[in-house]
Amino acid sequence: MSSINNGRLAYHATIAADQSRSQLCRGRVTRENRIRKNVDGAPLASGRREAPASHTAERGTPGVYRPRYEVVAGQILDLISELAMRPGDRLPTEKDLAVRLGTSRTVVRDAVKILSASGRVSAQKGRGLYVADGESMIGAARRGGFFEPTNLDHIFMLFEFRRVQEMQASRLAARRASPSELREIEGAVQACRRGHVNGDNPEFNKGDDAFHLGIAAASHNVFLVSAVREARALQRQASVIGLHGLGGHAAAAVEEHEAIYHAIRDGEPEAAAEATSVHLDNTLEDYRREIQRRVFG
Numbered sequence: 001m002s003s004i005n006n007g008r009l010a011y012h013a014t015i016a017a018d019q020s021r022s023q024l025c026r027g028r029v030t031r032e033n034r035i036r037k038n039v040d041g042a043p044l045a046s047g048r049r050e051a052p053a054s055h056t057a058e059r060g061t062p063g064v065y066r067p068r069y070e071v072v073a074g075q076i077l078d079l080i081s082e083l084a085m086r087p088g089d090r091l092p093t094e095k096d097l098a099v100r101l102g103t104s105r106t107v108v109r110d111a112v113k114i115l116s117a118s119g120r121v122s123a124q125k126g127r128g129l130y131v132a133d134g135e136s137m138i139g140a141a142r143r144g145g146f147f148e149p150t151n152l153d154h155i156f157m158l159f160e161f162r163r164v165q166e167m168q169a170s171r172l173a174a175r176r177a178s179p180s181e182l183r184e185i186e187g188a189v190q191a192c193r194r195g196h197v198n199g200d201n202p203e204f205n206k207g208d209d210a211f212h213l214g215i216a217a218a219s220h221n222v223f224l225v226s227a228v229r230e231a232r233a234l235q236r237q238a239s240v241i242g243l244h245g246l247g248g249h250a251a252a253a254v255e256e257h258e259a260i261y262h263a264i265r266d267g268e269p270e271a272a273a274e275a276t277s278v279h280l281d282n283t284l285e286d287y288r289r290e291i292q293r294r295v296f297g
Helices: 002-022 068-082 094-101 105-117 139-144 152-176 179-198 201-218 222-240 250-265 269-296
Strands: 057-059 065-067 121-124 128-131
Touching: 065 068, 068 094, 068 105, 094 105, 105 121, 152 201, 152 222, 152 250, 152 269, 179 201, 179 250, 201 222, 201 250, 250 269
Parallel strands: none
Antiparallel strands: 057 065, 121 128
């Protein structure tokens, strides 16, 4: 956990230094009163890349910017609540939502991608948009504020959550995994390796999902399986908007998967948990680097 916290503090220190140099932020930024930044809408120094039109940022509370599609996603959730819509109810069309919310269809489409990835809206080809059943263990909390995949603090909190779940799942899998479950995990490791070697991202991603969910299944704890599945669904939202956490880390991730598998196969719970911790910390670091690249160029 300390490495995640250190990463969080280091990143915010970088933001503070850059803001001071560009005179975009005045006054002292303390640990107790940090300004939270959303990546696409963060104030940029002159000459930095501006956000694309579909990601036009909005200003809410002072010093905090949110991409337009995130604002619209929240408005769509508010609309579902106001109209007391239930799972299976049909939403207005993208065109009607754009008119109603005073935005473009492109922004509505991006907002729907996030809501679809998080299980709140179902986009059915040729039929339209429907309210999905997103009220699950994590989804039930989203009425008060859904996951923002460009909010660095949300990314950090998601990885903290994943560490708790997946380290314990690895410990239990090292004690409980059956021979068939071990074969499933090993097969997922090999699928990731093939995907990386062949430059086949879909195969890599499919193997990555199978690997992490396979370990959760081998824990023989249905609640861990559900938690791991939903945390990964939240993380996929970042990929939907172009934040991929395995840029330069894919090759290392393959070896990290291998180390986790070997510890589980050899019945070493603490070694499995430690290898899982290393893997998640390195993946988080790749996200952090990508977010810094997008903010500071």
